[in-house]
Every structure is written in C-alpha cells, then in structure tokens.
Ligand SMILES: NC(=O)C1=CN([C@@H]2O[C@H](COP(=O)(O)OP(=O)(O)OC[C@H]3O[C@@H](n4cnc5c(N)ncnc54)[C@H](O)[C@@H]3O)[C@@H](O)[C@H]2O)C=CC1
C-alpha cells in the first residue's frame with residue numbers, strides 16, 4: 001500500500017516515516033511539508049536516519065496524493081481541513097491524528113468523508129483506546145458520588161489543551177454516565193470557583209519538558225479513589241497505530257471511522 005505523510009518533518013511526521021519503512025506491505029509514496037519549511041528538499045530516508053531513498057520533502061501535495069492510497073496527517077487543524085479536501089478528491093484514505101479541531105472543523109470533515117474513508121482519533125495507540133473502553137465501564141459501574149477528573153501532561157511544545165486524548169477519555173466517561181461533555185465538562189478553574197458541580201467531568205492540564213503523553217482518569221468517591229492511567233514512552237506507538245489504520249482503511253467505503261473501529265474495540269462500548 002502506498003502511504004504519504006504530511007507534516008513530514010514534525011515530531012510525529014518523522015515517527016510516521018520510520019513506521020512506514022518498518023511495516024511490511026507499506027511503502028512511502030511521498031513526504032509533504034508546508035511552504036517555507038526548513039526541511040523541504042531533504043530526503044525522507046535521511047531525515048529519519050535511514051539510507052537516502054530518493055523521496056525529497058515537497059510542498060506540492062497534488063502529484064503525491066495522485067500516486068498514493070492513503071495519507072497520514074498529524075499537522076494542524078487548518079492544514080488537515082485542506083488535506084481532507086485533497087484526499088476526498090483523490091479518493092484516498094485519510095488518517096487524521098491532528099488534535100485541537102473544532103465542531104465546525106468536524107462538520108467539514110464529515111463533508112469530505114462522503115468521498116473517502118477518514119479515520120480520526122485523538123490517540124492512535126492500542127493502550128489509550130483500551131483505556132477509553134475501561135473508563136466508560138468504570139463510569140457506568142460507579143455511582144454518581146464518584147467524581148470524575150481527567151489529568152494530562154505533555155511536552156512544552158504542545159499547542160492545544162486539553163489534549164485530544166483527554167477529550168476522548170472525557171467523552172468515554174460522559175457516555176458511561178449518560179452525560180454530555182460539552183455541558184458537563186469543567187475545563188478551567190481559577191479563583192473562588194465554588195464547590196464542584198454535581199456530575200461535572202473536570203480536566204487538569206500540565207505542560208513541561210519532553211513528556212510524550214501521560215493521561216489519568218480519576219474516580220474520586222467517598223473514602224476511596226480509583227485511577228486509570230496510560231503513559232506513552234515513545235511516539236512510535238502513535239505512528240504504528242496510524243499505519244495500521246491506513247492498512248485497515250484500504251478498500252473501506254467512504255465515511256468516518258475511529259481507532260476503536262480499527263482495533264475492533266467499537267463493540268466493547
Ligand atoms: N492522535 C495521536 O495519536 C497523536 C496526535 N498528535 C497530534 O499531531 C499533531 C502534530 O503534533 P507534532 O508532530 O508534535 O507537531 P509538530 O509541530 O512537531 O509537527 C507538525 C508538522 O506539521 C507541519 N505543517 C503545518 N502545516 C502544514 C501544512 N499546511 N502542510 C504540511 N505540513 C504542515 C509543520 O511544519 C510541522 O512540521 C498535533 O495536533 C498533536 O496533538 C500527536 C501525537 C499523537
């Protein structure tokens with residue numbers, strides 16, 4: 001399967017190239033960066049410490065998309081919307097890891113998904129997607145006096161908050177409790193906040209250093225506390241998940257899919 005990478009010289013872009021090179025049945029079909037990026041013209045293989053492979057980073061996506069079966073996209077919301085249009089035109093699988101996208105952005109992705117398969121998740125790892133299933137089960141099983149808080153920590157260069165994963169876990173908790181995260185989520189606290197609202201799902205965000213991604217969901221009840229956690233040690237786990245998603249999506253009908261579909265966890269929900 002021919003797989004292209006957009007945002008190729010980013011932290012995830014490099015991990016994605018390395019994962020494609022490491023996967024049987026996957027071939028790197030192109031590596032795209034934004035106009036003006038310092039890495040344009042560099043060889044994709046050398047960029048990830050492999051032998052040169054004759055694929056230079058380019059800012060022209062059209063010929064690359066035309067020669068690809070899928071594109072892996074861990075960039076930024078505006079770029080992802082642009083690539084969704086191009087992937088829809090080329091009828092290729094679009095795997096989206098980009099976080100920080102709005103409701104409005106999501107509607108635009110729905111329009112693109114009428115023409116091509118889109119697989120989008122705030123976290124492409126098996127561990128986090130399994131954690132999401134466990135969080136939903138715990139939220140359902142525990143009575144409402146177990147307060148739910150989602151904690152996350154990431155590296156200091158991360159630009160969006162809460163993380164896509166924290167939101168995914170918050171949605172799972174809300175589903176389990178029959179709540180609506182938009183209405184019941186508490187995303188900031190400062191000053192005299194008053195007591196915790198009944199049924200709230202709270203979020204706490206930490207940023208610093210080189211942390212790849214730590215997430216915990218706490219269920220704080222009367223005299224006891226349950227914590228479900230995931231710690232990402234390396235970006236390769238997200239990249240392997242994204243390549244797996246592309247292989248899974250090949251030949252699927254146009255539409256929206258998630259990592260839960262790819263991993264066969266959707267029925268556990
Ligand atoms: N869903 C998941 O499993 C994961 C999602 N992410 C998300 O992936 C995104 C990227 O994260 P990082 O790699 O850490 O960021 P980064 O800033 O290192 O990389 C982003 C890259 O995209 C490039 N880019 C921006 N606009 C572009 C355009 N129009 N065309 C082509 N390239 C463009 C940038 O130049 C940069 O190289 C973030 O939204 C992050 O939250 C990160 C890790 C895992």
Ligand SMILES: O=C(O)C1=N[C@H](C(=O)O)C[C@H](O)C1
Pocket residue numbers: 099122123154158162163164165166212213214232
């Ligand atoms: O920006 C990151 O680095 C990560 N982003 C994703 C998120 O927002 O949850 C996934 C992972 O935690 C790393």
